[in-house]
Amino acid sequence: MLLDIVFNAFNGLIQGSFYALMAIGLSLILGLNGVINFAHGGFMALAGYLAYTLDPYTGFWGALIIGPILAGGIGYIVEQLVVRRLYLRDPLYSLLATFGLALILQDMLRTIWGAQGVPLSIPDFLNQPVSNTYFFVTGYRLLVVALAIISTGGLFAILRYTRLGVRIRAGNADLETISALGVNIYLLRSANFVLGIMFAGLAGILAAGQLGLTPTMGDELIMPSFVAIVVGGVGSLFGSLLGGLIIGVASGVTTAFYPAASEVVIYLIMGVMLIVRPRGLFGQEGLFE
């Protein structure tokens, strides 16, 4: 019984890592670009499919590196064409526009790669479990958690120690001021958007290795990612990381006891959080009100 719970909790942790990576990207974009990016799931799936196509040429590791970069490139184009026109408008518009983009992405993925799922092959050695009792802890899953933590850590380092990072943080607080100080905010917003998309891309490739690729996979991950942001706290990247892991594990544990409620529990957590502590675990008071 205990093993059952641990098994499910660990599965939840992996799922939560995907939520966390998505949430971090979403949070970045929400913070600086002020956009609720409904297309985030689409980009995630796109990166997964790109990795699938690259795999025969670059191998898994190559695809893991190039995939997010390619997705980021497409994200840049989308930002230039569509998103940047919506910055100063009512959030409703960016929500609807990115929603539309999500539809387009999903359809394009289905058209190019087919409606059936395809697998992303991962190196054999990663499929081995690391222990016999904990058979479900495979090398690949450890990689997922490790990469989630490392990339988040890397992001923190970028934000803390690089010029780009400082500008992003300042821009989050007051875009107008840093613009007056001579920072090219157009470039900054594009860079930030691309960075956020790259996180989605990473999530997509890792998820593909675990769950396989379907055109609708983005759909399934986007909502919990929003929940992760709300639970962790809007405006806090660490909160997004933690939020994602928490709801992932909560959902996993619920599966051990009452599988039918495993998705609902995520939204219940969000509902409770919004009523009891709306700024989330690490969020800032009064943001976006």
Place this chain on the structure above:
Amino acid sequence: MIAEQRNKIVMGVAALLLLTVPFWAGYVGGYTDLASRVLIYALAAMGLNLLLGFTGGLSFGHAAYFGLGAYGTGLMLADVTNNTLLALLVGTLVGGLAALLLGPIAVRRRGIYFSMITIAIGQMFYFIAVRWNSFTGGEDGLTGFSRQPILGLSLNSTQFYYMVLIFFCLGALLLWTILNSPLGHTFVAIRENQKRLTFLGIRVDRYVALSFAISGVVCALAGGLNALLDNFASPDDLRYTLSGNFLIIVVLGGMRNFWGPLVGAAIFVLVQNYVSAVTQNWMTVIGLVFVLSVMFFPLGVLGFFRRRSRA
């Protein structure tokens, strides 16, 4: 005034067209049920517009009330009664009650948080519908019911269309009356300047919750009619994708216009119908509709015309 006369003529023509749909639908490559769908979506969007366009509350989860209306009506006809109108009433009440109870929770926060709560509510109902197989039929949807005759009328497509038209008019009348009353004026003032109203002594969240509840009732009515149209209800009636569709319908038609949703619904349903018959990639087309209308047509069709007549 020229504008007023023109408006009257347009309304008159539109009313005439709506009243005679079953006779001309076939000639333009359509069919009566399609028109029923337009009116149903228009009704739902008008309900949403009360909250969105006129009170300023961005709800991304209004399909929840639509879906509850659909399931409520369907379940009544499947398990409880043969009375179509009773089933519709119950469905409407179920959805309306949900909006009445959940609205006050949502309005405790503003802005993005408000939207997120509405999404969460919608998702919860969606997953309940999917998982509660025995009661709702799960992913496959609720079957085993169909609209029953009323007063000896079999409610075939044509007769059902007129039934939908009647309810559409009733719903529109309700909304029109409210919007032209002090309550409606208060809603609009909230959209315009919440702060000012607070300084005049108004408890803004109570009014937003009220707007939320009324819009939920109207959406639920539309959902019930939808279930009667298809003789089917499914979790898709609760999904955020449907909520998104309602939103784009409101924006397409013109957010601040009373009849905007009707125009938007006509465009949306017709495009969706004709495009899906022509290509596999209708989803891309719909997506493009979202993106392009937001980028170039944010005022919507009626908003665009209103601007021109004002200037």
Place this chain on the structure above:
Amino acid sequence: MSLLKLENVSRRFGALTALNDISLSVEQGELRAVIGPNGAGKTTLFNLISGFFPPSDGKIIFEGKQITAVNPAALVKMGIIRTFQITEVFLDLTVYENLRIAVETAMGLNLRPWVSRGTRAKISDRVDELMALVKITHKADRVAGEMSHGDQRVVEVGIALSRSPKLLLLDEPTAGMGDEETNHMTGLIRDLNKQEKITILFIEHDMNIVFGVADKITVLDNGTMLAEGNAAEIAANPRVQRAYLGAAA
């Protein structure tokens, strides 16, 4: 009995003393100007009187009743109405619609999803009355957001008047206005006070208006009351001259 009385009122924000031991009374029917350099505490005074925050010390008495810690909404009901430096009109609505919502709120009708023809007429009459009072009837169908700043402020006053104020607080009513608009507003203030008999307390920087219109002037400087009196007395007061008007006055 004075309409409004402040007794030894102070307000501190941490280490900063914004208002120090202010005592003043405003009589029914007065037209009182509050002047002083920037940072003198004028807006803080208004905030205290309209209930935004309570004083740190002292008492505020309105119509003989203590209102020291009463919230703004309750004060609105008691008849203390204020306008803001930054106009808060409903931008996408017409002048008529702006005043209509104010009137409906004043009549307590906000929850009504339907009103009788008689009530509709009453509302409409009151809106017409207000528009005539602030002389903006000819612009009834103009959208507030498309009007000049001066016109918006006139609409603001109209909204304030919908509550039939006993004490009207006008925060820099002519700020940002050109000559013509300033004249309109000044005339409006005078008419509201002399003809409609509304007690008005207003903050102003334009000395021409202050000396031309006010019955009595209260001068604040650095949180303390420097002087109080009619136009002649204030103009002649050396301390006021030094602090505010400059020696050339």
